[in-house]
Amino acid sequence: MSIADKLSEVKIRHLPLRRPAMVERDASIREAVEAMRARRLGCALVCEQGRLIGLFTERDLLNKVIGEPVSYSTAVEQVMTVNPAKLSMDDSVFAAMRVMKEGDYRNIPLVDGQGEAAGVVTVRDLVTYFAEHFPKEALNLPPDHDQTMWHAEGA
Amino acid sequence: MICPYCSHNNLDGLDNCEECLHDLSFFDVPTPTGGLQLHLMEDKVSHIPYDRLVLVSPRDSVAHAVSRIKSIGIGQAVVVEEDRLVGILTERDLLNKVAGREVDLQKLPVSEVMTPHPETIGERDALRVIINKMAVGEYRHVPIVRDGHPVGIISAKAVANHILKYSGLDF
Numbered sequence: 001m002s003i004a005d006k007l008s009e010v011k012i013r014h015l016p017l018r019r020p021a022m023v024e025r026d027a028s029i030r031e032a033v034e035a036m037r038a039r040r041l042g043c044a045l046v047c048e049q050g051r052l053i054g055l056f057t058e059r060d061l062l063n064k065v066i067g068e069p070v071s072y073s074t075a076v077e078q079v080m081t082v083n084p085a086k087l088s089m090d091d092s093v094f095a096a097m098r099v100m101k102e103g104d105y106r107n108i109p110l111v112d113g114q115g116e117a118a119g120v121v122t123v124r125d126l127v128t129y130f131a132e133h134f135p136k137e138a139l140n141l142p143p144d145h146d147q148t149m150w151h152a153e154g155a
Numbered sequence: 156m157i158c159p160y161c162s163h164n165n166l167d168g169l170d171n172c173e174e175c176l177h178d179l180s181f182f183d184v185p186t187p188t189g190g191l192q193l194h195l196m197e198d199k200v201s202h203i204p205y206d207r208l209v210l211v212s213p214r215d216s217v218a219h220a221v222s223r224i225k226s227i228g229i230g231q232a233v234v235v236e237e238d239r240l241v242g243i244l245t246e247r248d249l250l251n252k253v254a255g256r257e258v259d260l261q262k263l264p265v266s267e268v269m270t271p272h273p274e275t276i277g278e279r280d281a282l283r284v285i286i287n288k289m290a291v292g293e294y295r296h297v298p299i300v301r302d303g304h305p306v307g308i309i310s311a312k313a314v315a316n317h318i319l320k321y322s323g324l325d326f
Contacts, residue, residue: 033255061249062246130290130314131291
């Protein structure tokens with residue numbers, strides 16, 4: 001199977017996704033930041049009773065909060081991105097790549113059929129996928145084609 | 156692997172034939188078949204569009220660095236001292252070390268918040284080297300250096316877009 005076939009056949013749910021950071025719409029910016037740090041993610045899904053209503057990203061933090069006269073106790077819904085682009089777990093890795101490229105996004109929230117927040121796929125998940133699934137190309141080669149080992153390993 | 160020079164049956168993966176010591180490493184290097192695989196193996200860092208470079212000093216204030224980053228519309232600054240790369244200040248650093256702190260950003264120096272000595276790549280490194288470094292180190296931005304001087308920075312997004320471009324799927 002070619003790499004291109006793999007990208008369009010493998011679904012987002014097959015990636016080793018991390019658990020998303022999720023906060024309710026009336027949570028403070030501080031709570032969203034703490035949830036992102038705890039999950040080591042660059043975004044938090046903002047929900048209302050489980051339904052995705054917005055996304056708060058590192059870029060929102062940079063552009064609307066840091067260095068601005070905005071308190072960290074402000075509700076996150078004041079600074080989130082409303083109605084973010086979203087995908088489902090059953091969309092392909094290729095679909096995630098395309099949406100990221102078109103919208104210049106790094107994080108795409110995932111929702112189920114009812115619009116409930118189900119996860120997030122990040123550009124880091126994609127890079128990890130490239131490295132793990134094209135290992136011959138990405139990982140197993142010496143950095144230089146013409147590299148010669150002068151000593152046996154371990155010598 | 157059967158040695159093509161002396162027909163000795165070696166274990167797979169040996170660099171030299173155990174019998175005649177001929178170099179066998181060449182046979183382990185996979186040859187790209189074409190398409191995206193060829194791009195992954197042969198494309199250089201310089202084939203991928205670099206992000207714009209914002210240079211700051213470690214003694215600059217975080218407030219100054221943040222306003223420079225925002226004015227360009229990117230998410231990171233490269234920290235240089237005497238034209239040599241000493242660190243990188245990313246959105247993740249701001250999330251982890253600045254957000255929520257009651258601190259005057261005008262007085263907080265970049266050196267206290269930046270990631271010092273980041274992983275770097277050279278312009279002639281191959282695409283697969285960046286993918287490897289980004290995956291292993293969990294980096295989203297890797298500065299490109301020439302003789303210790305930063306000349307650009309590559310984002311994970313640019314790498315993904317480059318792969319998409321050559322996947323034959325981007326139409």
